[in-house]
Amino acid sequence: MAEPVLELAGVSKTFGQLQAVDRIDLRVEDGEFFTIVGPSGSGKTTLLRMLAGLETPSAGEIRLRGRVINDLPPEKRPTCLVFQSLALFPHRTVGQNIEFPLKVKGVDAATRRRRAQELMAMVRLPADYYAKSVTKCSGGERQRVALARAFAYDPAILFFDEPLSAIDYKLRKTLEKELKDIHKETGKTFMYITHSLEEAMVMSDRIGVMHKGRLVQVGTPEDIYQRPNNLFVAAFMGEINQIPVRKNGNGTWEGLDLPGHFRADSPASEGHLVIRPELLRFVADRSQADNVVEGVLYNEYSLGSRLQYQVRVGEKVLVVETSRREAPAGSADRPVLVGWDVRDQLFLEG
DSSP: OOOOSEEEEEEEEEETTEEEEEEEEEEEOTTOEEEEEOOTTSSHHHHHHHHHTSSOOSEEEEEETTEEOTTOOGGGSSEEEEOTTOOOOTTSBHHHHHHHHHHHTTOOHHHHHHHHHHHHHHTTOOGGGGGSBGGGSOHHHHHHHHHHHHHHTOOSEEEEESTTTTSOHHHHHHHHHHHHHHHHHHOOEEEEEESOHHHHHHHOSEEEEEETTEEEEEEOHHHHHHSOSSHHHHHHTSOOEEEEEEEOTTSOEEESSSSSEEOOOOSSSEEEEEEOGGGOEEESSGGGSSEEEEEEEEEEEEOSSEEEEEEEETTEEEEEEEEGGGOOSSOSSSEEEEEEOGGGOEEEOO
């Protein structure tokens, strides 16, 4: 196996009695777009700060191309961090902000300007913005300036601390695609922190999910979404229907909070059936799916090209998502059958 560009071995960080990051092991490959997601307080920002040199690990090793960099200060690392706040110089122009790392390195003015203009083109900033004050740029334009300045450092790895969180939805979607394009064009290694599952799914080669300081699952976006390894990851990575079940003596499974008996494949005797809303469907009779429950159509929500329904089954509410052409006819408060197949459910213990 090729040597990773970045490797973490047993990395931990404590603040007094608080275990913010707990024994993280991770390999990030050269040229990879790796994203860390997790709820507030999961330790993802603390981990990023250690990687960028703003915090020192309490235990473990951080290796960059095989070299331990635990105690190496940020300015000595071949890395760059794009902050959520962007940290641009408000009294300088777009060009001066982008050129700053080159000026620190002693690069001559003509070369700095030429490189700044190349980077502006790369991040889709007009050439005449070179002399524009950053205070007169929009939020999206400032994001592009910060990204261009980061590339001016020519880092081995670019770290991103939720850089798109303060931008409106439409612009954020545009910048997500542009950032992914830039990653592909440059071949740089990107390590990205976000609380947005959508950002992570759209941009990443791999995703790491953090919970209570631990990295609880690492995989491709498809792996994480379709094959979560525990209930926390399943629920965090998108809406789920969760049915606690217990195996009966006759080999069927009894729902603990949902009326009915179910088919499932597992050597365990107790756990949860997890079904994504888009994998549930309305059926005409019980022969059309492996597992079927009867409920009452309660509410409907439009998701553009798709519709989402709430179906009350006893005291529980199931969420069903369908295309418009598969939508059930009739009004709310009427009986419906909802089904799914064993291949579309996950069985998770716990």
